[in-house]
Amino acid sequence: MTSRNILIIGAGIGGLTTALAFARNGHEVDIVEQAPTLSEVGAGLQVSPNASRILSALGLGDAFLKAMIRPHEIVLASGRSLRKITHVPCGMFAENRWGAPYGVMHRADLQSLLRDAVVAHPGCHLHLDQRIASDDIGSWHERFGRPRPDLVVGADGVWSQTRRLIKDAPAPRFSGQVAWRFKVPTELTRSALNPTNVTAFLGSRTHLVAYPLEQGKAVNIVAITRGSDPGETWAERENPKGRADLLNAFAGWHPDLITILRQAPEMTFWPLFEVPDGSWHNSDRTILIGDAAHAMTPFAAQGAAMAIEDGYELAQACNQASGDMTSTLDRYETLRRARIGRTRNRGAFNQFAYHASGPIRVGRDLVLSLKSPESLAGDLDWLYGYRATGL
Ligand SMILES: Cc1cc2nc3c(=O)[nH]c(=O)nc-3n(C[C@H](O)[C@H](O)[C@H](O)COP(=O)(O)OP(=O)(O)OC[C@H]3O[C@@H](n4cnc5c(N)ncnc54)[C@H](O)[C@@H]3O)c2cc1C
Numbered sequence: 420m421t422s423r424n425i426l427i428i429g430a431g432i433g434g435l436t437t438a439l440a441f442a443r444n445g446h447e448v449d450i451v452e453q454a455p456t457l458s459e460v461g462a463g464l465q466v467s468p469n470a471s472r473i474l475s476a477l478g479l480g481d482a483f484l485k486a487m488i489r490p491h492e493i494v495l496a497s498g499r500s501l502r503k504i505t506h507v508p509c510g511m512f513a514e515n516r517w518g519a520p521y522g523v524m525h526r527a528d529l530q531s532l533l534r535d536a537v538v539a540h541p542g543c544h545l546h547l548d549q550r551i552a553s554d555d556i557g558s559w560h561e562r563f564g565r566p567r568p569d570l571v572v573g574a575d576g577v578w579s580q581t582r583r584l585i586k587d588a589p590a591p592r593f594s595g596q597v598a599w600r601f602k603v604p605t606e607l608t609r610s611a612l613n614p615t616n617v618t619a620f621l622g623s624r625t626h627l628v629a630y631p632l633e634q635g636k637a638v639n640i641v642a643i644t645r646g647s648d649p650g651e652t653w654a655e656r657e658n659p660k661g662r663a664d665l666l667n668a669f670a671g672w673h674p675d676l677i678t679i680l681r682q683a684p685e686m687t688f689w690p691l692f693e694v695p696d697g698s699w700h701n702s703d704r705t706i707l708i709g710d711a712a713h714a715m716t717p718f719a720a721q722g723a724a725m726a727i728e729d730g731y732e733l734a735q736a737c738n739q740a741s742g743d744m745t746s747t748l749d750r751y752e753t754l755r756r757a758r759i760g761r762t763r764n765r766g767a768f769n770q771f772a773y774h775a776s777g778p779i780r781v782g783r784d785l786v787l788s789l790k791s792p793e794s795l796a797g798d799l800d801w802l803y804g805y806r807a808t809g810l
Contacts, residue, residue, distance in 0.1 A: 422446055423737065426560065426568035428551055428581050430457060432526070433709030433726030434574030435533035439477045440734035442542035449565055450543065453550035457527075457534050462600050462687070463632050463639030464526040465617065468517035469805040470724035473731045475519065476810055479532050486532065487522025488631050489513075490617045495787065498622035498672045501611060505787040507795045509617070516796060517803040523617065523630045523639070526723075553583035556705075570737065570744065571705040574726070577692045579711035588707065589697030593690060594716045596770075597646030599665055601686040602637045603679055611675035614638050620676060623776035625668055627676065628720075641717070642680065644668035649690045661688050691716045696760070700748040708733060713759045718769040721762050721802070728807055729755060735808040758805070765802065 423446045427434045430452035438448045466474070466487060474483055492506040513521040537543045544565070551559055560567050573581025582588045605614045608629065612618045617630040625644040632639045642665060662680075669680060694714040700706040709726030733751055740747040775783050787795075 423569040424560075424566040425449070425570050425572060426451070426556075426565075427572045427574055428556065428579075429573070429575035429709075429711070430454075430534070430537075430545060430547070431574060431576060431709065431726070432530060432533065432723045433711075433730055434572070435530065435537050436473070436477065436727045437572055437574055437708060437730030437733060438537050438543050438545075439533065439540065440731045441737070442537075442540045443477065444734055444738045446542060446734075446737075447566065448543045449560070449563075449568070450537065450545045451549050451551050451559065452545065452547050455548040457530050457547070462526050463523055463602075463630060463641075464529060464723055465630065465720040466522045466524060466529070467721065467724050468513060468519035468521055468803045469807075470727045471522060472519035472810055473727050473807055474529075474533075477536070477731070479536060483529075483532050484520070486528045487520060487524045488635065489520055489522050490615060490630060491613075492616045493521075494613075494616050494618045496612075496618055496620050497784075498620035498625065498627060498669070498676060501620075501673050501675070504621070504784050505790065505795060506616075506792055507799070508792055512796070513803070517800070518806075521803070523632065525632055529723075551580060553580040556581060556584060569704060572730075572733065573705065573707040573711045574709050574730070576710045577694060577714045579707060581705065582707055582711055584705050585698050585701045585707060587698040589695045589713075591692045591694050591714065593648040594693050595645055596643055596691045596716055598689040598691055598717065599642045599661070599686045600640070600689060601683045602632060602639055603683050605631070605636055605638050607679055607682060608638045611673065611679060612638075619773065620672075621773045621775075621780075622669070622672060623780070624774045625672075626773040627669070627672075640679065640683070642669065643691075643717070646690065662686070696756075699752050699755075700745075702745045702748075704744050706733070706748050706751075713763070715759075715763050715766050716770065717766075718773065719762060719766040719802070721766065725759060725762060728758070728805070731807050739808075762802065 425441045425448045427450045430450050438450045442448050490509045494506045495504045620627045627642045629640050699712045708729035736751040
């Protein structure tokens with residue numbers, strides 16, 4: 420295998436995973452990140468077994484496993500009555516069925532673990548506090564006295580600059596959905612939910628997901644409903660009108676859940692953008708991964724997992740390449756496009772089912788209550804049981 424020089428734009432979960440995967444295969448990697456430090460406030464992340472298997476293979480080790488809380492069950496419940504509709508067992512059941520743990524953790528903790536592994540690897544060079552524009556990507560290495568990259572990986576998220584270099588690349592579009600994310604002390608949630616589970620409360624055009632963080636002392640909450648397009652943005656601090664809008668969208672929900680929404684401390688507001696299907700590489704040496712290529716709404720909680728899979732699979736594809744870079748990138752894209760498409764469809768299905776009302780909701784609850792938890796888990800085998808190349 421020839422050692423290659425890789426330039427990665429963006430040190431999010433996708434960019435850092437990609438860096439580690441390439442460096443562990445013997446390549447030299449530069450990662451350019453606009454943020455002066457890698458940290459993110461308040462938000463949690465569900466890490467499904469398809470992703471945790473890769474993170475363990477990349478050597479994140481005990482610290483990663485310790486940082487994860489393994490929920491007992493993934494529960495679907497009514498937002499109006501709190502009635503449990505169904506559940507999928509988690510914990511050891513997930514580990515035995517899918518061969519790797521299902522966990523929840525602080526996104527900042529995962530990013531820190533990845534950053535530490537990247538910084539400790541002699542093949543990785545992390546350059547913080549450097550926003551790079553599309554016009555500068557081709558010459559970045561000259562300014563910094565680095566080797567010319569054989570491959571440029573755009574891992575720069577929904578508002579990617581790298582994407583401008585790709586002909587027929589997809590443009591982001593507002594999904595029509597917005598999310599509020601916040602943490603509350605576990606005590607505040609006890610009457611509404613079991614804080615050792617991931618619980619998705621379902622309602623008409625709205626849903627709310629809750630899961631434990633910080634050794635069970637806090638509960639992470641994501642509330643999703645319809646909203647209007649705020650223009651190019653990522654997360655925003657809440658304003659007082661935002662809270663009123665949120666309470667309005669969840670009117671009629673169970674009083675214990677409304678109390679949580681009322682009493683929650685500072686919330687962040689996330690308009691949800693998607694990047695639809697389109698080209699991911701420029702037939703030369705630039706490719707997009709993660710949200711830059713295919714941002715999806717969080718109805719299947721798979722955006723970061725797909726970015727992790729992308730980074731690992733791209734490194735494997737380049738490692739095994741016998742032809743030129745274009746055919747390697749083509750093969751990678753074909754492999755990933757099918758999986759991303761299926762995952763996106765699962766998210767769309769979840770959105771339809773979670774936000775159903777009227778007779779569709781009644782039918783949904785009936786079908787779900789007739790299915791055994793094992794059969795519901797079986798529906799997820801293709802997603803969570805996925806083994807990336809070589810694993
Ligand atoms: C409400 C919500 C809940 C979610 N829950 C889950 C979940 O439970 N599980 C899951 O798997 N996924 C979840 N996701 C999806 C997940 O957050 C994203 O898919 C994932 O973070 C994408 O990672 P990324 O590395 O591709 O992009 P990003 O995380 O956006 O990282 C891009 C990086 O590039 C940097 N950058 C951008 N532009 C430039 C530039 N010009 N120059 C230099 N650096 C630049 C940015 O600063 C950033 O660090 C959720 C998303 C939302 C909105």
